[in-house]
Amino acid sequence: AxxxxxxxxxxxxxxxxxxxxxxxxxxxxSRRDNRQAIRFTRNARFAVTDGRMLRLPKIGDVKLAWSRDLPSEPSSVTIVKDASGRYFASFVVVTTDEPLPELDTEVGIDLGLSTFAVLSDGTVIESPRFFRRAERRLRRAQQNLSRKQKGSRNRAKARIEVAKAHARVSDARTDWAHKHSTTLIRENQAIYVEDLCVTGLARTRLAKSVHDAGWGMFTRMLEEKAARYGRVFGKVDRFFPSTQTCSDCGRVDGKKPLSVRTWTCPCGAVHDRDLNAARNILAAGRAERLNACGETVSLPA
Known part of the structure; x- marks a missing residue:
């Protein structure tokens, strides 16, 4: 099909x-990921039994650890075996998402590496650094794999151990991103982020930290959940000088190296680098949203 x-x-x-x-x-x-999958449609006559087991043709009843109840009758199910040897059942169902109650709060988000994000209201989200924390365990598993003879059973076992170690890191990062993105969507009517070039940053010496942060996955979750629950999500142009602009008077004070964490504007305002950027992202996101609606916007000179 x-x-x-x-x-x-x-x-x-x-x-x-x-x-x-x-x-x-x-x-x-591509077979690089060692992932296998098979899909059963209604013609295959799969079924979810009264005992909450999955009945598959030519296989029989399979016990499942349900992550949630099915909202409707599934039209198909895909059984996936990942590289670490785990099996997952993915159902295709029909859902009806209801929009969340409207709020008056809006937030701008400045993503970073020292801290994962700083919000325009002053909230700081610390970076979990899942890969960095598990790096020693991952290194040992990889070294153990490299010592095994190619084609041996011990090498196959060691490969699975490496895959399991990476899966734990990936699962922890995904779970963390889901929880924080859901919280932001529930507490804010509009969310604005900077349109970062993650691919370009991943080619620099900060590549490992950039991949570990998972900015792309986090912003994608925000965008998808905003569309699902009736929230507003916007991206500000990556060339917008959010760090260089004073959020009080609007003066552009020039580029600043990463070592500069606080700076003073000639107008007298003292800014934290990340908080000031988040406030400017919020202002720019609001301006683009109002322009899209055809309303007149006046920004600081």
Whole structure:
């Protein structure tokens, strides 16, 4: 079914019937991640039993650790085996998301490395640094793998241990991002962040810290949850001088090295670097939102 859809989109793109960017020819999926998956549709007659077990054709009843109740009857289920040997069941269901009650609060977020984020209201979210904390354990697991003979059973066992160690880091980071993004969505009507070039930053000497922070995943969660629950999410241009601009008078005071954490504007205002940037991101996000609505906006000179 997936191959049929892929070829249909490919030929429709060639003939011009499909709008949008051109779709390439179907290719075999990469096997780098050692991930396996199989999908059962309704025609396969899978079922969720009264005992909350998953009945699969030619396999039988499979016991599940349910993360949540299904909101509706599933149309398909995909069984996934990840690199660490864990199995997951992913159901396709129909949901109806209700928007959250409207609020008057809006927030700008300045993402960083020393602290994960500083909000325009002064709240500081510390960086969890999951990879840094697990780096020693990951190194030992990788060294143990490198000592094993290729093709041996012990090497296969060591590979799974490495995959499990990375999975623990990834799961902890994802869980942390979900909890904090949900809190921000619940407590604010509008959220504005800077449109960071994560790909470019990941090519610098800060690459390990940038990947460990997970900015892209966090902002994607904010955007998806905002659309789901009727909130406003906006990105401010990455070239906007949020760090250089005084949030009180609007004066642009020039570039500042990362070592400068506080600075004084000629108007007399003393700014924390990250807090000032978060306030400027909030102001710029509001201005873009009002301009999109056709309202007149006046910013500090």
């Amino acid at each position: 997936d191959a049929n859809t892929a070829y249909r989109n490919f030929f429709a793109s060639l003939t011009g019937k499909r709008r949008g960017r051109r779709v390439g020819a179907p290719r075999f999926r």
